[in-house]
Amino acid sequence: MDNIAIELRGIDKSFGPVHANKDINLKVRKGTIHGIIGENGAGKSTLMSILYGFYQADSGEIFVDGKPASIRDPNTAISVGIGMVHQHFMLVENFTVLENVMLGAEDSQILNKGIAKARQELKRLEKEYALEVNPDALIEELPVGLQQRVEILKALYRRADILILDEPTGVLTPAEADHLFRILGQLKAQGKTIILITHKLREIMAITDEVSVMRRGEMVATRTTRETSVEELAELMVGRRVLLRVEKGEASPGDVKLAVEGLTVKDSRGVTMVDDVSFEVRAGEIVGIAGVAGNGQSELLEAIAGIRRATSGTVLLNGRSVDVTGHRDPAELRARGLAHVPEDRHHVGLVLKFEESENAILGYHNDPRYLKGAFLDIDAIRKDAEEKIAKYDIRPPNARLKTANFSGGNQQKIVLAREMERGPDVLIIGQPTRGVDVGAIEFIHKRIIEMRDQGKAVLLVSVELDEIRSLSDRILVMFAGRVVGERSPEATEGELGLLMAGVEGRKEAAE
Amino acid sequence: MSTPYAKLPGWVEYGLIPLINLAVAFLVAGLVVLLVGENPFEAAYHLINGAFGRGEYIGFTLYYATTFIFTGLAVAVAFHAGLFNIGGEGQAYVGGIGVALACLWLDQVMPWYVVFPLAIVGSVFFGALWAFLPGWLQAKRGSHIVITTIMFNFIASSLMVYLLTRVLKPLGSMAPQTRTFAEGGQLPKLDWLLSIFGLNVGTAPFNISFLLALAAAFGVWVLIWRTKLGYEMRTMGHSPSAARYAGIRESRITVITMMISGGLAGMMALNPIMGEQFRMQLDFVQGAGFVGIAVALMGRSHPGGIIPAAILFGVLYQGGAEIAFEMPSISRDMIVIIQGLVILFAGALENMFRPAITRAFAMRGQRAAAVVQTKGA
Numbered sequence: 001m002d003n004i005a006i007e008l009r010g011i012d013k014s015f016g017p018v019h020a021n022k023d024i025n026l027k028v029r030k031g032t033i034h035g036i037i038g039e040n041g042a043g044k045s046t047l048m049s050i051l052y053g054f055y056q057a058d059s060g061e062i063f064v065d066g067k068p069a070s071i072r073d074p075n076t077a078i079s080v081g082i083g084m085v086h087q088h089f090m091l092v093e094n095f096t097v098l099e100n101v102m103l104g105a106e107d108s109q110i111l112n113k114g115i116a117k118a119r120q121e122l123k124r125l126e127k128e129y130a131l132e133v134n135p136d137a138l139i140e141e142l143p144v145g146l147q148q149r150v151e152i153l154k155a156l157y158r159r160a161d162i163l164i165l166d167e168p169t170g171v172l173t174p175a176e177a178d179h180l181f182r183i184l185g186q187l188k189a190q191g192k193t194i195i196l197i198t199h200k201l202r203e204i205m206a207i208t209d210e211v212s213v214m215r216r217g218e219m220v221a222t223r224t225t226r227e228t229s230v231e232e233l234a235e236l237m238v239g240r241r242v243l244l245r246v247e248k249g250e251a252s253p254g255d256v257k258l259a260v261e262g263l264t265v266k267d268s269r270g271v272t273m274v275d276d277v278s279f280e281v282r283a284g285e286i287v288g289i290a291g292v293a294g295n296g297q298s299e300l301l302e303a304i305a306g307i308r309r310a311t312s313g314t315v316l317l318n319g320r321s322v323d324v325t326g327h328r329d330p331a332e333l334r335a336r337g338l339a340h341v342p343e344d345r346h347h348v349g350l351v352l353k354f355e356e357s358e359n360a361i362l363g364y365h366n367d368p369r370y371l372k373g374a375f376l377d378i379d380a381i382r383k384d385a386e387e388k389i390a391k392y393d394i395r396p397p398n399a400r401l402k403t404a405n406f407s408g409g410n411q412q413k414i415v416l417a418r419e420m421e422r423g424p425d426v427l428i429i430g431q432p433t434r435g436v437d438v439g440a441i442e443f444i445h446k447r448i449i450e451m452r453d454q455g456k457a458v459l460l461v462s463v464e465l466d467e468i469r470s471l472s473d474r475i476l477v478m479f480a481g482r483v484v485g486e487r488s489p490e491a492t493e494g495e496l497g498l499l500m501a502g503v504e505g506r507k508e509a510a511e
Numbered sequence: 512m513s514t515p516y517a518k519l520p521g522w523v524e525y526g527l528i529p530l531i532n533l534a535v536a537f538l539v540a541g542l543v544v545l546l547v548g549e550n551p552f553e554a555a556y557h558l559i560n561g562a563f564g565r566g567e568y569i570g571f572t573l574y575y576a577t578t579f580i581f582t583g584l585a586v587a588v589a590f591h592a593g594l595f596n597i598g599g600e601g602q603a604y605v606g607g608i609g610v611a612l613a614c615l616w617l618d619q620v621m622p623w624y625v626v627f628p629l630a631i632v633g634s635v636f637f638g639a640l641w642a643f644l645p646g647w648l649q650a651k652r653g654s655h656i657v658i659t660t661i662m663f664n665f666i667a668s669s670l671m672v673y674l675l676t677r678v679l680k681p682l683g684s685m686a687p688q689t690r691t692f693a694e695g696g697q698l699p700k701l702d703w704l705l706s707i708f709g710l711n712v713g714t715a716p717f718n719i720s721f722l723l724a725l726a727a728a729f730g731v732w733v734l735i736w737r738t739k740l741g742y743e744m745r746t747m748g749h750s751p752s753a754a755r756y757a758g759i760r761e762s763r764i765t766v767i768t769m770m771i772s773g774g775l776a777g778m779m780a781l782n783p784i785m786g787e788q789f790r791m792q793l794d795f796v797q798g799a800g801f802v803g804i805a806v807a808l809m810g811r812s813h814p815g816g817i818i819p820a821a822i823l824f825g826v827l828y829q830g831g832a833e834i835a836f837e838m839p840s841i842s843r844d845m846i847v848i849i850q851g852l853v854i855l856f857a858g859a860l861e862n863m864f865r866p867a868i869t870r871a872f873a874m875r876g877q878r879a880a881a882v883v884q885t886k887g888a
């Protein structure tokens with residue numbers, strides 16, 4: 001068949017004892033969008049890294065446009081027309097868009113000539129695919145959605161015909177994600193082939209033509225998207241039926257556990273990020289904070305958790321005041337019953353270079369359980385980590401593996417296990433299921449509701465409106481640093497959407 | 512995507528790659544020797560012979576290595592907490608005050624094994640003090656340690672000139688140094704250790720501070736990987752934001768780490784002062800603080816790597832002196848160039864050959880897999 005862009009035959013790859021890809025066969029048809037889904041750690045990123053030359057397969061063959069290709073490194077991948085947009089962008093922050101696009105693809109030693117040509121080419125690409133970005137803007141000044149566009153431009157500039165995107169929407173706001181999908185549609189219309197990895201089945205249903213499912217290193221099924229359903233895909237991924245929406249009973253709120261009053265946070269430049277926010281969270285309820293990313297939710301969480309200084313306001317934890325404006329001590333807050341699952345697990349919640357077991361005590365390393373005097377009790381720490389690994393089904397079950405080598409969803413479970421297993425009174429969680437597969441989402445959601453039913457107070461921040469609506473007992477909407485409204489979870493998506501966009505809120509405030 | 516290149520087996524990572532780097536460094540150094548019109552093989556012979564040819568030479572090599580173990584550990588400890596302490600030179604220099612005070616006080620009345628522990632405490636105290644100040648300045652005032660530690664090297668140098676010309680110099684003497692210590696201020700040599708191998712230490716000042724250096728290396732390993740403080744230091748070194756999240760106080764760890772680092776640098780002073788010269792002289796550190804940076808880099812900040820790296824630099828020092836002695840057209844400065852090349856290839860350009868080696872291994876792995884497959888079929 002001549003309309004196959006990529007064919008993988010018998011790809012096999014192990015990392016030590018971990019068999020990440022087992023005899024994988026895959027055909028991707030030219031000019032289509034091909035989805036790849038699978039649980040965390042199923043081997044999706046590994047497979048794509050092999051295709052892009054980051055890793056070498058232990059055995060197996062790759063065919064590009066029907067011809068066998070030996071892809072030794074990313075340069076050879078690019079030379080056969082494969083481009084990749086990484087989950088974590090690989091851009092030089094203090095370079096301009098144009099400089100980033102050219103980097104490594106400069107035509108001659110003399111930059112000036114190349115720059116003029118590159119600018120022209122970039123213009124053409126932007127027009128052709130509706131990928132507007134200012135070529136002279138600095139990367140660090142662009143929002144993530146635009147940074148991602150630069151990654152796509154980079155691939156196209158190198159004449160990629162096949163584009164791999166690994167969880168591209170994980171960091172995007174819903175509007176940015178919609179825009180990305182329009183771009184992908186555009187690229188497909190121009191005859192490009194796209195491979196899309198995502199955990200969001202809705203996205204798979206919306207824009208892919210075909211979808212392949214991986215489970216525990218194996219390719220278990222390929223379906224035509226039109227002929228399948230979210231339920232079937234979820235079942236194929238996990239190997240059992242998955243509850244896509246959690247079941248939860250009525251909340252029975254008790255005493256106020258967390259009270260926030262007039263909290264205001266300014267960033268280092270003096271811009272107000274959180275503006276006079278007040279609310280309460282009671283024992284036995286989940287309060288969700290909805291909002292488009294960047295409207296102050298992150299700063300609010302950080303101020304409550306004691307890792308960011310507030311300019312004014314008070315916070316009461318278990319009825320006792322917390323010094324949020326002066327001397328902040330996250331360790332003391334933990335001791336007083338606060339647990340915090342931070343939004344950014346890579347930079348805040350985990351030390352990626354640590355062993356799993358070392359991360360399992362991060363923040364709790366003062367607990368005498370883990371210590372023998374000034375020394376770490378390595379045996380106790382590993383045993384504790386292994387218990388959590390078993391309870392939270394963290395894969396691979398190896399407490400000594402470097403944390404960076406766990407897949408995203410399993411990294412998240414490491415953080416959740418650490419913060420939830422302590423039985424805190426108040427749990428604050430940012431983006432609990434970012435980059436996490438459906439099976440794990442079900443698990444995490446169940447655990448959060450269990451926490452509530454045990455009488456814990458839960459404050460939840462998520463940019464996933466579905467998640468907020470299915471978990472929360474009350475929803476606060478944040479816009480431009482302010483709480484612009486409170487709704488019950490029965491409120492419609494449209495109503496919340498308007499509040500999040502700041503439309504309703506302004507009216508309400510004016511009234 | 513965590514690691515762009517596949518992981519290499521341990522013996523390649525910690526054995527082959529450093530060896531290749533070293534070989535290239537010597538190759539380039541050989542070219543330099545050739546350029547000045549000398550025979551590089553002869554130079555290589557003198558280097559090896561000068562470092563290992565006799566028990567006495569080995570004694571000198573290990574004497575220098577002792578010094579570099581201390582300063583290398585000092586840099587490594589700070590590095591684990593994400594701090595770049597380039598003030599080892601000054602800290603070792605000031606650490607000498609502690610050693611000298613202990614010796615001047617008790618050398619005539621006490622045996623060495625009483626004076627030595629006190630001298631250790633003194634050297635650690637003064638070295639730590641000299642590192643405490645930059646650490647405290649960074650923690651409280653945000654002055655960057657790289658800048659302040661360099662400045663403190665200069666201040667140390669002026670301070671020591673003052674002390675050695677005005678305060679610690681015996682009356683009537685012209686030389687800027689303390690008086691020579693009596694027996695109590697002289698460390699015993701490790702002649703018995705070399706004689707186990709049938710070697711004679713001769714005049715080499717190889718002394719028991721070598722054993723102290725080994726103990727310090729073990730202590731550093733325990734500190735970094737087995738204590739709560741080490742855990743906090745590593746957390747901060749890998750990710751300051753995660754450390755903040757975990758409630759680890761950056762200012763506290765900065766100050767404590769710098770003091771430990773300075774204390775280790777300070778201990779270096781024991782080796783030349785009590786082990787070789789039996790007095791404190793001007794400039795006794797002789798750049799060892801800076802060599803420590805290269806040693807820590809080469810040893811990957813791990814005690815198990817620092818010891819061999821320190822011995823390598825000991826070889827370069829001792830063997831290099833031999834080259835300069837035997838081949839007059841190769842000056843002392845040439846030796847510094849060779850040392851610089853080792854630092855360049857083993858430290859700074861450490862990753863130069865890694866991609867090629869990784870690729871070679873990936874291909875070998877594939878071929879092996881292919882062989883297994885055909886056999887299986």
Ligand SMILES: Nc1ncnc2c1ncn2[C@@H]1O[C@H](COP(=O)(O)OP(=O)(O)OP(=O)(O)O)[C@@H](O)[C@H]1O
Pocket residue numbers: 015016018020038039040041042043044045046047395396405406407408409410435437513514
């Ligand atoms: N460099 C590595 N060293 C060791 N093990 C690794 C390495 N990279 C990946 N693994 C392991 O290989 C398996 C597959 O990982 P991979 O990242 O491909 O999963 P994934 O399907 O992309 O998961 P996610 O959806 O969470 O991103 C996991 O068990 C992971 O821990």
Ligand SMILES: [Mg+2]
Pocket residue numbers: 044045046166407408
């Ligand atoms: Mg992945």
